[in-house]
Amino acid sequence: MVTRGFGGRRPRAETAKRLPPGQHETFxxxxxxxxxxxxxALADWRFTIKDGPRPLASWSWAEFEALPxxxxxxxxxxxxxxxxxxxxxxxxxxDDLLQAAGIVPPSGFVLAQSFDDYDTNVPLADxxxxxxMIATRYAGQPIEPExxxxxxxxxxxxxxxxxxxxxxxxxxxARDEAGFWELRGYxxxxxxxxxxxxxxx
Amino acid sequence: xxxxxKEAIVERIEPGTERIKRFFLRxxxxxxxxxxxxxxxxxxxDGYQAQRSYSIASAPGDALIELAVDRLDDGExxxxxxxxxxxxxxxxxxxxxxxxxxxxxxDGGPLxxxxxxxxxxxxxxxxxxxxxxxxxxxxxxxxxxxRWEDLLYRDELASFESTHFRWIAITTRGPKHRPGDAxxxxxxxxxxxxxxxxxxxxxxxxxxxxxxFVEAATGSLVDEGIAAQRIRxxxxxxxx
Numbered sequence: 107m108v109t110r111g112f113g114g115r116r117p118r119a120e121t122a123k124r125l126p127p128g129q130h131e132t133f134x135x136x137x138x139x140x141x142x143x144x145x146x147a148l149a150d151w152r153f154t155i156k157d158g159p160r161p162l163a164s165w166s167w168a169e170f171e172a173l174p175x176x177x178x179x180x181x182x183x184x185x186x187x188x189x190x191x192x193x194x195x196x197x198x199x200x201d202d203l204l205q206a207a208g209i210v211p212p213s214g215f216v217l218a219q220s221f222d223d224y225d226t227n228v229p230l231a232d233x234x235x236x237x238x239m240i241a242t243r244y245a246g247q248p249i250e251p252e253x254x255x256x257x258x259x260x261x262x263x264x265x266x267x268x269x270x271x272x273x274x275x276x277x278x279x280a281r282d283e284a285g286f287w288e289l290r291g292y293x294x295x296x297x298x299x300x301x302x303x304x305x306x307x
Numbered sequence: 308x309x310x311x312x313k314e315a316i317v318e319r320i321e322p323g324t325e326r327i328k329r330f331f332l333r334x335x336x337x338x339x340x341x342x343x344x345x346x347x348x349x350x351x352x353d354g355y356q357a358q359r360s361y362s363i364a365s366a367p368g369d370a371l372i373e374l375a376v377d378r379l380d381d382g383e384x385x386x387x388x389x390x391x392x393x394x395x396x397x398x399x400x401x402x403x404x405x406x407x408x409x410x411x412x413x414d415g416g417p418l419x420x421x422x423x424x425x426x427x428x429x430x431x432x433x434x435x436x437x438x439x440x441x442x443x444x445x446x447x448x449x450x451x452x453x454r455w456e457d458l459l460y461r462d463e464l465a466s467f468e469s470t471h472f473r474w475i476a477i478t479t480r481g482p483k484h485r486p487g488d489a490x491x492x493x494x495x496x497x498x499x500x501x502x503x504x505x506x507x508x509x510x511x512x513x514x515x516x517x518x519x520f521v522e523a524a525t526g527s528l529v530d531e532g533i534a535a536q537r538i539r540x541x542x543x544x545x546x547x
Contacts, residue, residue: 107314109349109398111391114357115383128348128358130383136545137518140407141538142525187358222535252522252546290406304404306311 124181125189126298132188137252140286144222144251144272151256153240154275155209163207164275167256173198173206176239178260183298185265195260197241200233200276217277217285218259218270226270226285227294228261230278237263240273265296265303312348315400317392318371323459324452326378327425328389329364331371332400338367339403341410341436342429342513342541345374348399349384359384362428362515362541363403366435372400375459377425408541410511412440419502419509420448421493421524423516427459429541430515438467447505448474451493451520454481475501493520495527502531509533515541 116122121131154164165173179194204211214230232238241260242249249255254271261268267287288294293302301307315334323329336345344362365373376388392398410418410433418437420430427450437444452458455478464474476488477497483490489497502509512533514524521542528538 107350107397107399108352110396111393112349112351112357112387114349114351114355116355128356130357132545134545137522137542139540139542141540142529142535143522144535145529186360250546252518286407291404301309304311307309 121191124191126183127301128303129183129187129189129298132190135190135253136184136186136188138184138186138267139222139252139271140224141222146221146251146256146272148256152274153257155203155207156275156277157212158277158279162209170198170240170257171242174202176202176236178236178239178241178262180262182262182266182269185267185292185296185303189298193262194245195239195241196243196246197239197257197260199236199239201235203240211278213278213280215279215282217279217283218268218273219275219277220270221272221274224270224272224286226259226268227279227283227288228259228264228268229282229295232261232264232295237261263297265293265298267292268296309401311401312399313401314397315372317394317396317398320392320394323375324457326457327375327459328378330374330376330388330392331365332374332398333370334372334400336372336400336402339363339372339432340367340406341432342408343403343405343432344429345372345400345402346404347374347384348401349387350399357384360404362432364428364431364435366432366439375425375428375431408513408515408539410436410513412436412442412444414511415442416444416446416511417507417509418444418446419505419507419512420446421512421514421516422448422450423493423520423524424452424457425459426514426516426520426541426543428515430513431460431463433513434464434467434472437472443469443471445507446472447501447507447509448472449477449493449498449501450474451477451479451516454478455484456481473505493524493527495530498524498527499531510537512538513541514538517544518542518546519544
């Protein structure tokens with residue numbers, strides 16, 4: 107349906123190519139969160155991988171910082187329709203975490219869990235290789251609290267609500283369990299190129 | 308095409324403030340909950356589309372859905388709303404969306420709402436819904452804008468005032484107009500003073516506004532000892 111009078115402001119061709127449907131480019135870094143920014147002291151920070159309720163491995167901040175690190179640069183896409191190009195992150199790939207702990211994945215599904223009781227589900231298939239990391243630096247600096255520091259999940263090929271801020275761990279689940287937003291109308295997988303925003307997409 | 312997109316007819320457009328206009332839509336959508344938003348989709352002649360999200364200001368069950376759109380001068384969609392959209396036009400909408408920043412009468416109170424600028428919009432839906440609740444819910448709205456004239460819904464908020472509902476206007480660039488209001492930025496000490504004066508322990512807290520405003524307000528609320536689990540936030544804009 108054509109909207110009478112709407113001309114729009116078309117992005118340049120090279121920008122348009124990088125924008126998933128329904129997205130527009132932003133140049134600042136919008137902040138979205140369900141509540142207050144939690145205050146997390148590095149001395150209290152721990153990252154734990156669990157199989158259901160059972161801990162499999164756990165790291166303090168210093169231990170986590172000693173794990174092999176990877177750089178990732180690219181575009182991120184928020185379900186609230188903004189995309190930000192050429193962001194750069196540094197952290198520990200999920201594969202490297204599992205390998206460091208000697209964990210054989212007990213299932214194909216994961217809930218990322220956060221210090222503010224947020225969680226979000228991501229299939230293990232979306233976390234392997236260079237697809238995902240636990241990021242601890244953004245643009246070469248420690249991640250600001252508003253943007254999820256000390257550490258956040260980074261799964262940039264999915265809408266950014268999947269990249270849980272203030273992450274405290276990963277929990278393997280027997281089946282694909284909906285997380286915070288997935289229980290409130292948002293899509294279970296959230297591929298921006300397929301525009302999987304809401305449950306009925 | 309995704310069948311979730313519906314055609315909405317613009318029934319009426321009303322001025323709000325210097326920078327905010329109010330749009331009343333007739334749309335075949337499911338009943339919303341106070342605090343939810345809509346996605347809007349605009350399509351140019353050549354098929355180019357733009358999508359944005361706007362909070363709903365009207366109360367659940369109202370015949371028309373009200374959006375109040377802040378004009379962003381360098382924006383793509385809000386100038387279209389302000390300068391080109393006319394009554395009788397049709398736009399596409401989808402929703403209602405969002406299941407967290409919502410208040411239902413059965414959630415009760417005491418209810419604390421803190422709005423910065425156009426962050427009033429979803430809180431207005433909550434304030435309007437609250438008026439219709441069978442039992443009075445104690446509520447306080449703290450509403451910050453640059454000047455008194457920039458405060459949307461002033462008359463309607465005044466009409467809500469009772470022993471159970473107070474609203475406090477905070478103006479950061481202009482003088483206050485009523486005793487009890489404040490003419491400074493909302494910070495920890497001011498929030499402490501306002502909460503002390505209210506004398507209720509808020510069970511439900513909703514904060515909406517620009518990111519910096521929400522970050523400061525929610526931080527001050529936590530400093531006041533209000534549990535983070537009681538505080539729901541909705542932010543727009545970001546950090547550089």
